[in-house]
Amino acid sequence: MKIGVAAILQESNTFSPVRTRYADFSPVFGNEAYLRHAGKLTEMGGFINVLENAAVPIAPICAAWAITANRLVRADFRRLGKEFEAQLRQAAPDALLLAMHGAQTAEGEDDVEGHLLTRARQVMGPDAPIVVTLDLHANVTERMVALANAIVGYHTYPHIDMFETGQKAAGMLLRMLAGELRPAMAMRKLPLIVPAENAQTYRGPMHELVQDAEALEARGEAEAISIFPVQPWLDIAEMGCAVVSVTNGRPAVARRQADSFAKRLWRTRRQYDITLTPVPEAIHAALSIAGPTVLAESSDSTGSGSPGDSTGVLKHLVEAPLTGPAAIFLVDPAAVAKAITAGIGATVTMKVGGAFDKQNSRPVKVTGVVKLISDGRWTARARGYNTGITTCMGRAVVLEVGLILILLAEKPAMTVDPELFRSHGIDPTYCQIVVVKSPNGFRAEYEPIAKQIFLVDTPGVSTANLQQLPFNRIARPIYPLDPDTRF
Numbered sequence: 001m002k003i004g005v006a007a008i009l010q011e012s013n014t015f016s017p018v019r020t021r022y023a024d025f026s027p028v029f030g031n032e033a034y035l036r037h038a039g040k041l042t043e044m045g046g047f048i049n050v051l052e053n054a055a056v057p058i059a060p061i062c063a064a065w066a067i068t069a070n071r072l073v074r075a076d077f078r079r080l081g082k083e084f085e086a087q088l089r090q091a092a093p094d095a096l097l098l099a100m101h102g103a104q105t106a107e108g109e110d111d112v113e114g115h116l117l118t119r120a121r122q123v124m125g126p127d128a129p130i131v132v133t134l135d136l137h138a139n140v141t142e143r144m145v146a147l148a149n150a151i152v153g154y155h156t157y158p159h160i161d162m163f164e165t166g167q168k169a170a171g172m173l174l175r176m177l178a179g180e181l182r183p184a185m186a187m188r189k190l191p192l193i194v195p196a197e198n199a200q201t202y203r204g205p206m207h208e209l210v211q212d213a214e215a216l217e218a219r220g221e222a223e224a225i226s227i228f229p230v231q232p233w234l235d236i237a238e239m240g241c242a243v244v245s246v247t248n249g250r251p252a253v254a255r256r257q258a259d260s261f262a263k264r265l266w267r268t269r270r271q272y273d274i275t276l277t278p279v280p281e282a283i284h285a286a287l288s289i290a291g292p293t294v295l296a297e298s299s300d301s302t303g304s305g306s307p308g309d310s311t312g313v314l315k316h317l318v319e320a321p322l323t324g325p326a327a328i329f330l331v332d333p334a335a336v337a338k339a340i341t342a343g344i345g346a347t348v349t350m351k352v353g354g355a356f357d358k359q360n361s362r363p364v365k366v367t368g369v370v371k372l373i374s375d376g377r378w379t380a381r382a383r384g385y386n387t388g389i390t391t392c393m394g395r396a397v398v399l400e401v402g403l404i405l406i407l408l409a410e411k412p413a414m415t416v417d418p419e420l421f422r423s424h425g426i427d428p429t430y431c432q433i434v435v436v437k438s439p440n441g442f443r444a445e446y447e448p449i450a451k452q453i454f455l456v457d458t459p460g461v462s463t464a465n466l467q468q469l470p471f472n473r474i475a476r477p478i479y480p481l482d483p484d485t486r487f
């Protein structure tokens with residue numbers, strides 16, 4: 001007997017000006033997939049950990065992760081799906097552990113996870129156990145629930161429990177194979193989307209829900225209760241928050257649990273409303289205290305599908321009377337190329353930012369010194385995305401514009417881990433202002449070092465002001481777009 005392990009993860013933002021390509025996933029197959037994740041704090045690392053401890057043979061299928069952007073282009077989606085299926089067919093595992101995001105789309109496909117599960121079922125047959133892990137921001141569909149034996153979501157946001165989620169899924173699969181667990185799964189979907197900014201799981205309304213879900217799991221009344229406050233930047237018909245409960249052979253209990261948590265999530269919906277701070281106000285507050293002030297520009301969150309090219313904060317920073325360093329990450333391939341051509345130590349004047357999302361941002365003219373040039377490869381250290389794994393943001397440079405240190409890259413990177421800056425010679429601890437492009441994920445690492453935090457108000461395709469987004473296909477009514485929605 002052998003168990004297949006696979007990871008294909010991307011969160012989509014269907015408002016993003018940037019499409020996803022095959023290469024963005026850096027896909028690897030077979031033993032290379034094993035080597036990428038073995039010993040790492042990822043879902044697949046958790047799968048491998050549990051299976052190796054149980055001395056169960058592992059069939060590594062694939063490992064693919066892409067940063068959030070708009071739909072995967074059609075031909076590349078076909079290629080990725082085909083390769084996944086071919087590897088699965090060749091490995092012929094008896095059961096499968098599959099890590100996915102849950103909110104991935106492609107051209108012509110609103111539910112990539114459902115599609116991949118369809119392919120897995122075709123290869124493995126109706127009786128082979130398949131256990132799936134999903135990001136807390138998954139948009140769970142009926143098709144996923146119908147095709148997977150069990151679905152297990154993260155319990156943390158900021159996400160720091162990928163490894164434990166993988167371990168939990170693998171443990172459930174082993175118990176299924178031993179005949180100890182017969183999963184009965186139920187999903188309750190809600191006509192609700194919530195902004196990400198107030199959905200922490202360590203305080204507030206989401207914290208209470210997750211704690212109670214964990215209490216039921218600890219008492220054995222549920223195997224896995226997953227609350228999915230879906231990421232809001234997804235304009236597809238089957239869109240909305242969901243609760244999924246898995247019990248051991250008790251379908252009615254699973255339904256009751258899913259219903260009960262869904263009702264509680266609904267009742268707390270107004271508590272996720274968020275007030276954003278104007279950028280000048282946040283900068284002014286930063287100037288009056290010592291120590292780092294973090295400005296979270298969630299409208300340009302690279303982890304939420306924004307291109308990372310917003311100048312909404314930068315245009316105010318260049319005007320501000322800073323007395324200490326400020327750090328900001330910015331995607332602009334043309335500016336990177338110019339800086340590299342100029343070389344280390346050169347002074348360059350050029351426009352930066354506003355390269356992709358031209359509707360929401362304009363380039364800002366800056367004069368600065370090229371301090372550092374890199375290949376853009378860096379290794380995440382913090383608990384969270386890709387911990388211990390090296391990813392690449394294309395080539396990168398640090399441009400010093402007065403006291404502002406702009407980390408310019410050819411491609412977006414996750415900004416939740418201060419290691420992004422540290423790997424390029426910038427220590428956020430010693431900055432007066434640090435700009436992160438994240439709604440909430442940054443808090444795990446930045447709350448301990450920040451003296452104050454502001455969620456700032458700039459326009460962008462991952463804005464917390466959901467009414468500003470051009471939803472067309474989403475099923476109506478839905479809260480908060482339709483404030484009178486009933487559930």
Ligand SMILES: [Zn+2]
Pocket residue numbers: 135136137159
């Ligand atoms: Zn997420």
